[in-house]
Amino acid sequence: MTTTGSSSRKQQQEAMGMSCCEERERPRKSCAPVHANAGFAAGVLFALLVYFLVRQQTAISAATTAALAQWSTVKQLIRAPGETQLIKAPGEILVTSDVHRVADKQPIQDTDNGKVVCTTEDRSRGLSGTCEVEGDIRTNGTALSVSLVPASWSERHEWMISPYTRSGQSLRVVTVTQLQDRAAAPPCTVTHTMPAILFGIGGYVGNYWHEYADILVPLFVAARRYHGEVTFLVSNIQHMPRWLVKYRALLQGLSKYGVVDMDRDAYVRCFPRVSVGLRLDKDLSIVPELVPGARLTMADFTRFVRETYALPRGAVTMEPYKKPRLLLIQRATSRQFLNEPEIARAAEAAGFEVVVTELRHDGSEVEQARVVNSFDVVLGVHGAGLTNAVHLPPGGVLIQVVPYGKMEPMARFDFSEPATDMGLKYLDYSVSAEESSLLEKLGPDHPAIKDPDSIHRSGWTTMYQFYLMQNVRINTTRFAPTLEQAFNHLRKQ
Ligand SMILES: *[C@@H]1O[C@H](CO)[C@@H](O)[C@H](O)[C@H]1NC(C)=O
Ligand SMILES: *[C@@H]1O[C@H](CO)[C@@H](O)[C@H](O)[C@H]1NC(C)=O
Numbered sequence: 001m002t003t004t005g006s007s008s009r010k011q012q013q014e015a016m017g018m019s020c021c022e023e024r025e026r027p028r029k030s031c032a033p034v035h036a037n038a039g040f041a042a043g044v045l046f047a048l049l050v051y052f053l054v055r056q057q058t059a060i061s062a063a064t065t066a067a068l069a070q071w072s073t074v075k076q077l078i079r080a081p082g083e084t085q086l087i088k089a090p091g092e093i094l095v096t097s098d099v100h101r102v103a104d105k106q107p108i109q110d111t112d113n114g115k116v117v118c119t120t121e122d123r124s125r126g127l128s129g130t131c132e133v134e135g136d137i138r139t140n141g142t143a144l145s146v147s148l149v150p151a152s153w154s155e156r157h158e159w160m161i162s163p164y165t166r167s168g169q170s171l172r173v174v175t176v177t178q179l180q181d182r183a184a185a186p187p188c189t190v191t192h193t194m195p196a197i198l199f200g201i202g203g204y205v206g207n208y209w210h211e212y213a214d215i216l217v218p219l220f221v222a223a224r225r226y227h228g229e230v231t232f233l234v235s236n237i238q239h240m241p242r243w244l245v246k247y248r249a250l251l252q253g254l255s256k257y258g259v260v261d262m263d264r265d266a267y268v269r270c271f272p273r274v275s276v277g278l279r280l281d282k283d284l285s286i287v288p289e290l291v292p293g294a295r296l297t298m299a300d301f302t303r304f305v306r307e308t309y310a311l312p313r314g315a316v317t318m319e320p321y322k323k324p325r326l327l328l329i330q331r332a333t334s335r336q337f338l339n340e341p342e343i344a345r346a347a348e349a350a351g352f353e354v355v356v357t358e359l360r361h362d363g364s365e366v367e368q369a370r371v372v373n374s375f376d377v378v379l380g381v382h383g384a385g386l387t388n389a390v391h392l393p394p395g396g397v398l399i400q401v402v403p404y405g406k407m408e409p410m411a412r413f414d415f416s417e418p419a420t421d422m423g424l425k426y427l428d429y430s431v432s433a434e435e436s437s438l439l440e441k442l443g444p445d446h447p448a449i450k451d452p453d454s455i456h457r458s459g460w461t462t463m464y465q466f467y468l469m470q471n472v473r474i475n476t477t478r479f480a481p482t483l484e485q486a487f488n489h490l491r492k493q
Contacts, residue, residue, distance in 0.1 A: 113150035116178050118159050121167050128162040130277035131176045137274050138185055141265030144235060145175040146198065146274050149185040156180045163200030163235050165214045165280040171200045171236050174276050188270035195273035197222050198233040198262065201243050209284065209384040209414065216250060218278035220301050221286055225293030228256040235262040246365050253308040284418035298421035302390050309366045311373040316395035316493050324490045326352040327372065329380030329388065335403055337381065338437065338473040346476035350483035352377065377486050381472060382411045394423030395493050397486040401429050404436035405467035406452040425489045429482045437471040
């Protein structure tokens with residue numbers, strides 16, 4: 001068994017999706033303390049978002065670009081079984097003989113005006129609005145617009161939808177229009193008989209937790225019902241092209257048709273149905289009752305990921321002479337374990353095989369997931385790295401170490417229910433003042449030590465500067481019962 005040496009630590013963290021990117025703070029002016037429960041939840045959520053915010057790397061390797069070009073179907077002729085599609089340059093005349101449905105000549109539903117059902121932006125939860133459009137639809141990538149063409153005259157309506165789940169992001173907004181009549185509708189350059197989902201990359205992408213919570217889980221919810229017969233229209237790809245490469249397997253697992261780079265799409269595409277934006281019902285989880293067309297759970301999502309990545313372990317199984325394996329996640333800058341070797345020894349004493357693998361920074365998402373899947377327990381201080389728990393086999397354990405300063409609501413909000421919904425056992429351990437670097441740094445009389453509420457009242461920035469910038473030295477005697485609980489849970493399987 002191996003435990004980390006400090007030299008391997010950085011590589012390991014980078015591989016775990018934590019330190020490759022510079023973490024930075026971006027306080028929002030409107031983040032005033034709120035006292036209602038919902039408001040508080042939103043507040044802590046926002047705190048988390050900012051805390052997780054990382055700057056993406058802008059350099060894209062040649063290999064990455066090549067891989068993207070190969071996969072992206074921007075200008076490729078797409079022919080699906082049972083459907084005929086022609087892609088022509090705008091202005092060219094479609095050869096209609098083998099096109100059974102050309103929208104401007106023969107509407108999808110002659111008498112149907114179609115429908116648009118939108119949700120509005122939810123400011124209290126910081127979520128963008130979404131629209132479900134059904135009928136005779138035209139998309140225009142240049143204008144980033146989605147228009148519903150009615151069969152007969154109807155009232156014109158317009159919605160502005162951010163294609164990123166969390167509001168307040170600087171992405172181009174999608175204009176969803178219900179046109180008055182057919183006269184205003186541009187002819188189709190491509191006619192798709194399958195539905196499309198339009199979403200954007202940007203916002204907090206670059207942070208592992210947000211990549212799953214803001215895009216991958218909501219996309220699974222939106223797309224799973226189509227069994228691969230769906231086209232993804234992705235906007236703001238230029239924000240981070242390598243994102244599509246990183247998650248290629250998952251995207252391909254949800255759509256057989258790849259991705260249309262919306263901002264560069266010169267065609268007018270016609271669809272019978274388009275979802276604009278992704279709905280985020282629950283952070284890093286799924287509300288089964290709200291899934292369109294099927295009842296899906298967060299456990300279904302992690303199963304989908306395991307199947308797509310071909311992860312070998314679909315459940316925790318305890319073998320008589322094998323110790324359960326615990327992955328200790330160390331962070332690069334803030335919220336580090338100061339006595340990591342001692343914690344590793346305590347975990348070994350509790351019966352675990354403590355392995356800290358040296359993953360390569362440029363290792364693939366799939367390889368990283370495979371490594372995590374070989375463990376039974378993930379242990380770490382609150383942070384995006386704990387998102388790796390999605391790759392644990394069900395029945396496994398996530399142990400979150402909560403930094404000092406009444407951080408439990410925020411920490412739990414992001415990992416407790418998600419982990420439980422994934423079929424994992426969730427445990428946390430709250431750091432005492434004695435275990436925090438803050439005590440030594442500030443002294444026992446500082447308000448950050450004596451009165452955490454006052455720090456939370458003074459706003460996000462102050463809270464961040466104190467409680468999210470501490471390191472922890474875990475009292476392993478005090479921590480031992482948590483390790484024991486994790487061990488006992490696994491032994492019961
Ligand atoms: C798409 O939108 C752009 C920008 O509004 C516009 O100039 C262009 O004519 C539109 N394309 C078609 C085919 O209508
Ligand atoms: C560690 O925790 C134990 C049990 O809570 C306590 O008795 C002991 O004093 C603590 N040790 C230190 C150094 O704080």
